[in-house]
Amino acid sequence: MSAQVAALRAVLLSLAACACCSAQAQTIDLNRIFSIGRDAVTAVAGVSEEEELKIGREVAGRMLGAAPLVNDPALQGYVNRVGRWIASQSERPDLPWRFAIIDTASINAFAAPGGYVLVTRGLYEILDSEAQLAGVLAHEIAHIVRRHHVTVMQKSAALSAGAQLAQRDNRSALLNNMIGSGAEVFARGLDKSAEHEADAMGVVLAARAGYNPFGLVDVLQKLAARGAADGSLALLFKTHPAPGDRLDQLGTALTPRMANLPVGRELDIRRVVAGAGPVRAAQPLPADGARGLTSQQGSPQPQPSKGGGGIGVDPSQILRGLFGR
């Protein structure tokens, strides 16, 4: 409800701002402005679970168009079992949960509405334990449980009040307007308070699932130690509060509960199989946005791993093979 009020206020403010700076301001009917604002907010407010699933599937599919799945079915199955176990401890255990490791060196993780959680290979490879993986997955699960991205999309769609007028009776155009272009919702980021809430909930969800609750704290320490100068963290730093701030907030919330949180298990994490590349055929990718065009023709079935990765290996994989784990 407060989100709707905030969105309504934003619409009205933006309309009022236009009115003030326009020479024709005097001729604008204030009642009509309020009516437009109200309609826009009402139209995007009631997103059903079915619509949420539709939006999430579209956004997740676009994300996989930008960064494909890592070709390691055993690893992907493992991440799904860990993720589903944690999601089973949440308030939305029966969503069609999907988890995946996507093939990019960026250090990040993404949650799309309806139960899609995508962790980058760059982040997965700096994790030391299943408890740390649980912390990351639980943070993303919390975003989905609290419908954080849906709220952000609603606000942003409500702001384009002009578009709303034309879409009041066209639900699918409305949902498309909410999604925007590509997977840009992940570039916009959420409110800081949504990130802090997901951290605090993530610790508890991991604890409920039987893991050491502090896996997420360890991961935030890793991110803080890397700092903003690390290029692989560029997007994450742009869309999230600084890891140090997140540790501060989380620490404040955790301190009164330290005496009675369960110890939980740490557990070894499953490593990415040697030589695993993206699920898509290993061809050099164009540097522009042309990847999306090829994706429309559908992906080939996963190629069986040839162990060494063959000829034409991505240089980053060689580095990983030599120095990574």
Added chain:
Amino acid sequence: MRHVMTGVSGRWLTMLLLALISAMASAEPVTVERDSVLRSEPRTDASVAGNLAKGATGDAVARQGAWVQVKSGALTGWLYSFNVRFGVVTPGSGDGAGAGSALGRVFGPRQKVNVTATIGIRGLDEEDLKQAHFDQGQMQQLDGYAANRDQAAEHAGSAGLTAGKVDYLDQAGSTP
């Protein structure tokens, strides 16, 4: 008998050496981020070993769960890991801030070469996300990897994980 004795003391010597090496390798500079009570053991009910004020510096020498053991001047004790910050490692900075030390591997980049390796690797950026197109084949693949609740519970069972009731944290500004 003599042979056995030698074996035992040899094993002790090896363990002692390993402990020394690990203690030496794991010292990691830290800064205390908020006023903290140092405990003699990693437990909230352990005796107080001293206090460290915000801004105090020291070396982290061990960790256990949410706790990190810090040595600062004459004081040594345990405090919550979220109350300290470890040195920032900048890409290509070589040995800066203990990137190669044991705790650097625990809390920071695993190895300094790993940091160097990220330079020049093109990760996802805003433009990639805006240009992204839906990939049906990838989504089918993703659906194939899904686990149901039973499969998830089976994994938990074999890993020795048991579900428990834990209340959400009280958080300033959070909505119910």
